[in-house]
Amino acid sequence: MKSKTVGKVISQKCLAPGIYDLEIETKIAAEAKAGQFVGVYTKDASTLLPRPISICGVSDDKKSLRLVYRVAGKGTGEFSGLKEGDDVTLLGVLGNGYDIEELKKIATSNGVLLLGGGIGVPPMLELAKELNAAGVKVISVMGYRDDKTFLLDEFKKYSDTYVASEDGSVGTKGNVLDAVKENGIAFDCICSCGPLPMLRAIKEFAGDKPAFISLEERMACGVGACLGCVVKTKEVDHHSHVNNARICTDGPVFAASEVEI
């Protein structure tokens, strides 16, 4: 069972309107990997459940975590006020994360294509870093609403990087798949995080090629206890004997072919 731990804010900056970049010193960074997330507690007692936020980065010394988030409501609004030296209570590290060794075996010729949409962009950055460190070729295609992009320069350190924007102000006009098609990008497999309609389109687009998607839908306890986050699966779960998986513990990363979205 994961327990709560108190971390210390190292820094926080605003990357784009409503998008914040929070660095927290915490012992749980030692076990964190791409695709996993943490539960971040608010100080407001009326919002009891921790807010799930993906790991955008793990420092090289494994002593701090980087979380990049969009202010969506009360909880994330409170986090945006955190300052250097503040305490922050975390639950984690949670979820399964990406299997770098498996991706390395699959991506032997064209590489791994990372597709991030909106606030699904941040978790792709730690994945790009870990794949690059493992010697895997990485192609990143990140999608934004407009020219208020974030983290793009950092993707360029680890991958061939392309951009899509809904209004066409940067890169390809449209979504990440429009950019993949426009640039004729070849790949062995896809890893993706973003809104559900985007993930559905990616599942179809991948066809026979392996695709791994990170489901960031609504969550409550974050530790497998409340069944507030189930997704339909193709196979019957050995534990519950139903066609369900819990996103918080069995995911959030799933093979696209295994889940019905």
Ligand SMILES: Cc1cc2nc3c(=O)[nH]c(=O)nc-3n(C[C@H](O)[C@H](O)[C@H](O)COP(=O)(O)OP(=O)(O)OC[C@H]3O[C@@H](n4cnc5c(N)ncnc54)[C@H](O)[C@@H]3O)c2cc1C
């Ligand atoms: C595994 C996982 C990883 C996540 N990683 C990130 C991340 O790296 N960065 C980031 O910005 N956000 C991430 N999210 C979404 C984030 O958890 C929510 O935006 C946050 O919990 C909202 O809390 P709040 O109190 O600010 O908003 P609330 O007051 O609870 O809600 C405000 C609005 O946000 C919507 N909302 C709440 N939760 C979600 C959700 N999960 N997805 C979409 N809309 C939601 C509500 O419908 C409502 O309209 C992740 C979610 C999951 C499940």
Ligand code: FES
């Ligand atoms: S959020 Fe409670 S079981 Fe997943």
